[in-house]
Amino acid sequence: MSKRRLSQLVIYILLIAGLVVVMMPMIYMVSTSLKPNGALYEYPPRFFPKLREITLENYAYILGQKKFIGNFGNSILVSVLTVILSAIVSSALAFCIARFKFPGRSLLFGFIILTMIIPGTTMIVPQYELAVKLNTINSIWGLIPFYVAWVIPYSTFMIKGFVENIPKELDEATYMDGGSILVVFFNVAIPLAKPGIASVSIFNFLTAWEEFPWANTVINDDLKRTLPIAISGFFGQHQFTQWGYVFALSVLSLIPILIVFISCQRFFVQGLTAGSVKG
């Protein structure tokens, strides 16, 4: 074996070893969800269930509960609406900031950068006050507008980068043909910035899908919950935590994310690296 082949082999072994460590918690989660839901902690704890022990009873329990199906629906609705609404408003903002000088433009951009630095959770007190005033406590409408506002800075910032890369001559050609600003926005900017919009949309889906502190503050009705709140809700509710249920629901809630991530992997990497290479 040549020296080069040997070093390649060593690298593959290192990568696989690292991967085993990285995947261990996820494998343990899946394996626990397939074990019978016994006492608080099994003794001795096992990494893999015995073959004859493997059961789907935890999944059957979760899927048999109306409230969890409802939670799933809430999560889908909240995430999809957040993605659609934020894609529309952020690309419009990005297009205007990239192409036009309007009063307050730098102030707006300043606030966008500022809110990318400040952790969203710091605003939770005045936001809660606002949600109470708007009477959206315990409703998915207490989540969606806040999530959209939350993801606007990053989305606008990223899409703006994509719009700036569109040659201005394309805009001007459309204006020459008598097209209005709205025509340029819909027929030039949106189609050409699509990869950017797609990549931020994946992030926004993930953000809304997994958001915990805000939803945990605004929603306390079992039926109105989103999945992260439903999963953490297994604690304190029962005297014993039913870990089998916890992880069965966790695995189920990961499936949509995996589908979105694997099918849109190309856009995902594009979005991530656009920010980093520029930065």
Next chain:
Amino acid sequence: MKFNAKSRMQILLLLLPGLLVFGIFTVYPIIRLFWMSFFKWDFGSFLDQEFIALENYRTVLADENFRIAFTNTIVYTLITVPAQMAIGLLVAMLINSINHVKIGFRVAYYLPVITSWVIASLVFKYVFNTEGLLNYFLTNVIHVTSQNVRWLDSRWSGMTVAMLLGIWKGIGWNMVVFLAALQTVPLELYESASLDGAGSWQKFIHITLPGIRGTILFALVMLTIGGFNVYTSTKLITGGKPGHDTEVVLSWMYYKAFSNGKFGYSAALSFIIAIVLAILAVLQFRLMQNKDEG
């Protein structure tokens, strides 16, 4: 280019929805927060707030629990940020040097990033529980200790679990970002260095690191912000216990507001976090620029 009235209306039409949502749900709360931080504002004085200038800020800074939470957050950031950057860069360099299944490794290493904080925290809580898998492994399989370690019941072991989770979850993001950066470093540089007899370590120090400096800065700024964002993991893993020993700044802010009703205090604390982060971001940019010139 000059725009007529119709064009101005159309620009306004495009801006309006975004401005409204961003203005009402983000900008207004920030201003409101700033305002609240100067008032005595709690459950007892809900309708009648008294202006107390910087008193809330003084109370926060003198509070022993805040200092613990702040120290925990700083330690969390100082440990998790370099660790995930180093491991992420190492994995990226390994993936960059292989010829097959690059994308497969990239996807697999990224999976922890898309696992939600809630789920990841619960898995770690389960593994590190006193009756959990790790203790069983330590006491009954490799026999390094005869008694179960109470990981989640003391300050630094509890924080260690949260930090391990942070590192585990962050490696994939760093890997993807650094992998893209590595591909922008010109291969000729490595080839000519090889001709000059440079070893791998020298190439890493003199070519790779300078070549990806911009990305290192980007990751540093983003991850520092991320470090101060830590909340869900400590909340679910230790709940801030024992006492308030494993509280981080955000969970302490949350506790003071929603369990203690001290809204003015929480507002001041939020602003202190924002100011610290803004200063850190500026400092990190400066530091990197200086290195550029040097």
